[in-house]
Amino acid sequence: MAASNKLIVIGGSWGGIQASINVLSELPANYSIPVILVLHRLRNEEGSLPEIFDKKLKLKAVEVEEKEPLLPGHVYLAPANYHVLLEKDHTFSLDDSELENYSRPSIDVTFTSAADVFNENTVGILLSGASRDGSSGLKYIFENSGEAIVQNPSEAEVATMPQAAIDSTPACKIMRVAHIQQYLLTLHDLGRTY
Amino acid sequence: MRLEDETLFEQEVEKLIEEIHSQYGYDFSGYARASVYRRVKRFLGQKHLQSINELRARLFSDSFFFENFLQEVTVNVTEMFRDTSFFLSLRQNVLPILSTYPYIKIWDAGCSTGEELFSLAILLEEEGLLSRTKIYATDINQKVLRQAKEGIFSATNMPAYTSSYYAAGGKREFSSYYTSNYGSVKFNSSLVKNVVFYPHNLATDTSFNEFHLIVCRNVLIYFNRQLQERVLTLFDESLVSLGYLALGKKETLAMSGINGSYNFVDKSNRIYRKTN
Numbered sequence: 001m002a003a004s005n006k007l008i009v010i011g012g013s014w015g016g017i018q019a020s021i022n023v024l025s026e027l028p029a030n031y032s033i034p035v036i037l038v039l040h041r042l043r044n045e046e047g048s049l050p051e052i053f054d055k056k057l058k059l060k061a062v063e064v065e066e067k068e069p070l071l072p073g074h075v076y077l078a079p080a081n082y083h084v085l086l087e088k089d090h091t092f093s094l095d096d097s098e099l100e101n102y103s104r105p106s107i108d109v110t111f112t113s114a115a116d117v118f119n120e121n122t123v124g125i126l127l128s129g130a131s132r133d134g135s136s137g138l139k140y141i142f143e144n145s146g147e148a149i150v151q152n153p154s155e156a157e158v159a160t161m162p163q164a165a166i167d168s169t170p171a172c173k174i175m176r177v178a179h180i181q182q183y184l185l186t187l188h189d190l191g192r193t194y
Numbered sequence: 195m196r197l198e199d200e201t202l203f204e205q206e207v208e209k210l211i212e213e214i215h216s217q218y219g220y221d222f223s224g225y226a227r228a229s230v231y232r233r234v235k236r237f238l239g240q241k242h243l244q245s246i247n248e249l250r251a252r253l254f255s256d257s258f259f260f261e262n263f264l265q266e267v268t269v270n271v272t273e274m275f276r277d278t279s280f281f282l283s284l285r286q287n288v289l290p291i292l293s294t295y296p297y298i299k300i301w302d303a304g305c306s307t308g309e310e311l312f313s314l315a316i317l318l319e320e321e322g323l324l325s326r327t328k329i330y331a332t333d334i335n336q337k338v339l340r341q342a343k344e345g346i347f348s349a350t351n352m353p354a355y356t357s358s359y360y361a362a363g364g365k366r367e368f369s370s371y372y373t374s375n376y377g378s379v380k381f382n383s384s385l386v387k388n389v390v391f392y393p394h395n396l397a398t399d400t401s402f403n404e405f406h407l408i409v410c411r412n413v414l415i416y417f418n419r420q421l422q423e424r425v426l427t428l429f430d431e432s433l434v435s436l437g438y439l440a441l442g443k444k445e446t447l448a449m450s451g452i453n454g455s456y457n458f459v460d461k462s463n464r465i466y467r468k469t470n
Contacts, residue, residue: 066415066444079444081277082415085228093226094415094444097233097269113228119197144197 006033007070007086007118008184011107011137013040013129015157017049020127021056022177023184024075029058032188033123034070036114038078038107040131050077066094078105085113101133111137115144122146123187125180129161135168148172149180206246207234210253217254220264220334221397224421233267240266261337269416270338274309274347274355276411277443280463281313281362287459288438289321292406298327301405301432303396304413305331308342312371313362314409315385320365324388330403331386332394339391345381349374396425401432408433412442419449426450430468439466 010020016039024035041049053061053075061075070076070090078084083095083105100106107126111134115122124141126134128151142148150172153159166172175183207230211222222230234249243249252259275281292298298318305311311331318324333339347355359368372379394402396413408429414422429439430452439447439456441464447453456466 064444065446067419067449082444085226085232087226087228093228095229095232095269096412096415096442097229097271109232113232116200116228116231 005118006121006123006187007114008033008035008123008125008187009038009111009114009141010035010125010127011038011111011129011134011161012127013103013131013133013158013161015128016040016161017052018128019151019156019177021053023125023127023180024053024057024059026181027057027059027184027188029060030073031059031184032072033184034072035059035075036064036070036078036084036110037075038084038105038110040103040105040107040129040133041080053077064092064094066092068092078110080105083109085109086117088117090117101131103131103133107134108137112140115141115146118146120145123149123184125149125151126162126165127151127177128156128158130158131161132164134161135164138165138172139169142169142172149183150174151180152176203235203246204231207231210234210246210250213250214253218260219398220395222267224397224418224424226416226418229269229416230267233269237263237266261335264335265337268334270306270335272306272309273351273358274313275358275362276310276313277463278358278361280411280440280443280465281317283460283463283465284314284440285317285321285363288407288440288465289317289323292438293321293323295406296326298323298407299403299405300327300329301403301408301410302329302331303394303408303410303429305333305339305342305391306335307338307347308345309347310409310411311342311389312345312381312385313359315389316359316364316371317362319385324385327388329386329389330392330405331389332392334393334395334397336393339393343386343391345372345383345386346378347381349377349379352379396428397421401428403432404434405432405437406434407438407440409440410442411440412445414445415442423450426452430455433468435468435470437468439468440464441466 050061050063059075063079064076064084085093122141124138138148148169150162150165153162156162215221302311318327356368372381459465459467
């Protein structure tokens with residue numbers, strides 16, 4: 001499969017698993033844009049999340065392996081206890097440095113790294129969560145001309161995370177999950193016309 | 195940073211990496227860049243430096259400042275009994291085999307501030323092997339080696355370390371291994387009586403001994419493929435036949451030329467055994 005010049009990065013914490021399943025469930029197996037998913041998890045917790053996603057999605061869900069190249073049709077889940085970074089050659093790097101916003105993986109770390117590599121071709125999506133992680137990363141994506149999308153806090157299981165992002169990036173797009181899903185399908189169709 | 199600024203920043207870091215190599219002899223050319231850039235940005239922020247030029251001026255006029263930079267840019271975050279399942283597996287699957295040797299030599303490569311080293315020593319002590327084990331604890335950074343030698347850690351982490359210790363199969367009172375004092379704890383120096391602390395740079399130094407077990411966890415993730423291969427070859431040359439190699443949970447031999455001579459002892463904990 002050809003490499004994509006676009007990237008979708010999604011972050012969430014409490015309520016983020018269900019919300020991201022809803023966002024991604026209708027995307028076809030040949031979806032043209034790779035997706036990275038950073039969900040806060042219990043520290044030292046083992047696997048299982050990729051299996052859950054793999055069952056629920058048409059896309060192939062895998063845990064990030066370091067040095068692996070980003071491929072379309074895949075959802076890459078951040079492993080427990082590592083930050084996920086991206087290299088210029090569109091491969092993954094893992095990092096076990098300090099927690100950010102009390103979290104590792106941290107959404108801010110991955111969003112920032114994604115924007116440094118994909119610039120205006122980055123689509124950042126922040127979902128339900130009881131944390132402020134992700135706000136500054138989403139702002140960074142927005143400042144680098146990428147797209148900043150936030151789940152409508154009124155429908156989020158926990159509104160803290162989306163609300164914090166809206167407060168720090170008031171010009172972000174606020175959407176319901178169903179709407180985000182439709183929007184991502186549109187991006188796929190656009191990608192195919194190239 | 196905006197795209198133009200980011201590009202410029204990265205070019206300046208690349209230049210700095212070359213200068214550090216010629217000035218101080220530390221070679222970061224094989225380090226994975228995403229992390230290096232992030233660490234340098236973080237360091238600039240911590241020290242309230244506005245530019246790479248300001249950083250350069252400090253680095254090349256003050257060797258203590260450089261040591262500090264070295265410690266921050268090479269990630270030194272660590273904890274005791276990190277991944278408790280790894281330590282449990284070591285206890286159950288590796289130490290019983292090692293116990294059949296008259297003496298045991300272990301290399302803790304990239305030992306950082308010593309949390310992993312003391313965890314290993316405690317395991318060996320409880321399995322009755324510590325007195326006939328020699329551990330070589332190495333790191334690129336002399337400052338963290340001095341800290342490791344001291345065995346003094348913050349008391350705030352002890353509740354977490356205590357539960358990790360038991361999850362890793364701990365057999366005693368964890369508090370019997372240390373004494374508390376003013377917000378910090380000092381681990382018994384008898385645990386590191388047979389430990390040699392030694393500066394060693396995986397990027398440039400060679401093999402210096404033969405070992406029954408090499409532990410190098412969450413170090414390779416910071417290197418590019420080429421440097422990873424250099425280090426794995428170095429480990430291969432430094433392991434006795436049937437020796438063990440323990441990597442971090444997300445590190446693998448799969449892409450390496452040495453993979454063919456290793457079998458998994460414990461796949462999920464990335465413990466390998468040399469077959470020849």
